[in-house]
Amino acid sequence: MYGVEAHGARIPVLGFGTWELRDGLAVRMVEAALGIGYRHIDTAQMYENEREVGTAIRTSGIDRREIFLTTKVWPDRFRDGDLQRSVEESLERLGLDAVDLLLLHWPNPAVPLAETIAALNDARARGLTRHIGVSNFPTGLMREALRLSEAPLVTNQVEYHPFLSQKRVLRACREAGMALTAYCPLARGRVFGHPVIERIAARHRKSPAQVALRWLVQQEGVVAIPRSSKPEHARANFEIWDFSLDGREMAEISALARSGGRIVDIAGLAPDWDAD
Ligand SMILES: NC(=O)c1ccc[n+]([C@@H]2O[C@H](COP(=O)([O-])OP(=O)(O)OC[C@H]3O[C@@H](n4cnc5c(N)ncnc54)[C@H](OP(=O)(O)O)[C@@H]3O)[C@@H](O)[C@H]2O)c1
Known part of the structure; x- marks a missing residue:
């Protein structure tokens, strides 16, 4: 599978999301995903499943260097020193020496961004992670983080699917040489039953999920991380590699974005998002 290149990182364009996968299910599903061919x-x-993810990576027998692993620091560990300690704890749970990508999970206005970005850079300099990035950062804050960071930020991980425009974040990521x-990516299942997506899926003899993922990965610089608790899903x-969407289909799906399309908007955590 090809990857998105961003400042020396090669991020496999399709990754496997693990939110809500816990205990034995997390081990089984990450093993299954690696068996299927996912390498991200x-x-x-x-997510409280780092231990299980680490176990699955080890038991898969796949060379660690072939797997691109991301973890994220929760915002209550954003102070200098505490952030680095939290990553050491993550690595201990994972049973690994380093992750490939370390993200700030959500912005935290209670801690100066300069302090958190310096701590993130320190974690990288100490070899705890190969690359660093952010998540849920609107463009203004992302630019501020870029300005403060010594090492390049390789991605901004944000909600993105056919019902939510991320035009601004995508443009800002491209300008900065970052992946989005x-x-x-499946709008938590809402892509099923949508008449436009269903029609395009039927034309290609694919499912709405496959069409939504294809629509994402056909966009320059976009990586998608669908989650499932079922090996067949x-x-x-x-x-999604045996078909492609033409320009008209891409545009039709892009036109489904609407205000109110955002799913993850947690009060007390969400920043002021970019306008659509
Ligand atoms: N940075 C952040 O703040 C943040 C926030 C949210 C998510 N994430 C990451 O992104 C990943 C993906 O997002 P998500 O888990 O929220 O949502 P998602 O991937 O859009 O949707 C997951 C849902 O879709 C269903 N599904 C998956 N494949 C399917 C298929 N082929 N057919 C039918 N149903 C299917 C799953 O059910 P089944 O289990 O039944 O397949 C599950 O209910 C997460 O797991 C996590 O790693 C990050």
């Missing part, structure tokens, strides 16, 4: 796994301190990693989501 997305976890976070908050799309979370909730994880496999189907990986089978």
Whole structure:
């Protein structure tokens, strides 16, 4: 599978999301995903499954260097020193020496961004991660983070699917040579039953999930990380390389974006998002 190149990182364009996968299910699904061919796994301190993700990576028998692993620091660990300690704890749970990508999970206005970005850079300089980036950063804050960071930020992981325009974030990421990693790429299942997506899917003999993922990865610089608790869904989501959407279909799907299309908008955590 090809990857999106961003400042020396090669991020496999299709990753496997693990939010809500816990205990034995997390181990089984990450093993299944690696067996299917996924080489990019997305976890976070908050998902409480780093131990299981690490176990699955080890038991898969796949060379660690072939797997691109992301974890994320929760905003209550953003102070200098504390952030680095939290990453050491993540690595201990994962049973690994380093992750490939370390993200700030959400902005935290209670801690100066300069302090958090310096700590993130320090984690990288200490070899705890190969690359660094952010998540849920609107463009203004993303530019501020870029300005403060010594090492390049390689991605901004944000919600992105047919019902939410991320035009501004995508443009800002491209300008900065960063990837945009799309979370909730299936709009948590809402892509099913939409007449436009269903029609395009039927034309290609594909499912709405496959069409939504294809629409994302056909956009320059976009990476998608669908999640599933079922091996057959994880496999189907990986089978998007044998068809392509034409310009008209791409535009038709892009036109489905609407205000109110955002799913993850947690009070007390969400920043002021970019206007659509
Ligand atoms: N940075 C952040 O703040 C943030 C926030 C949210 C998510 N994320 C990351 O992004 C990943 C993906 O987002 P998400 O988990 O919220 O949503 P998603 O991937 O858009 O949707 C997951 C849902 O779609 C269903 N599904 C998946 N494949 C399917 C298929 N082929 N057919 C039918 N249903 C299917 C799953 O059900 P089944 O289990 O039944 O397949 C699950 O209910 C997360 O797991 C996490 O790693 C990051």
